[in-house]
Amino acid sequence: MTGGLIAAGLGLAAVGFGARYVLRNQALIKKGMESLPVAGGFNSYYRGGFDQKMSRSEAAKILGVTPSAKPSKIKDAHKRVMIVNHPDRGGSPYLAAKINEAKDLMESSKS
Incomplete structure (x- = not known):
């Protein structure tokens, strides 16, 4: 007591x-x-929605990389963003689709 x-x-x-x-x-x-350093420049959010057709700069903003990022950086960024936003972990299926679209666009235009 x-x-x-x-x-x-x-x-x-x-x-x-x-x-x-x-x-x-x-x-x-x-x-x-x-x-304190801010990871990925997330201290100011991008104001605006998604474009009708995703551009390379929009894909880079979604993944948090530069438009001229190397394939290994794109893959790492996709993994990092997808872990947080995966639908199986409570994320949005729409955002997961946009993240995958961004990765596909960034990889296809590098080849």
């Missing part, structure tokens, strides 16, 4: 000290967050 009270008190103290640290160092934390 007293062990639970002691653990709860220590937990509240830790939360209090953590909150005090955050409040005192907001500028430092903000500067640190801004300096």
Whole structure:
């Protein structure tokens, strides 16, 4: 019984000290967050939908690669994006189809 009270008190103290640290160092934390690298340039989203006929630049944006990416980069990017968006894991079948279309377009135009 007293062990639970002691653990709860220590937990509240830790939360209090953590909150005090955050409040005192907001500028430092903000500067640190801004300096973190953003993988694939996802800090700003592409505004717009899909084109009627997919272009090479649209396919590159979907996969997160450059339009002149090598086949190995295209394959790795497709795998990475598909793992997150696969319908068997709760992703959208439409997005999975678009990801596959992007990979096919990027690979076919490289050959």
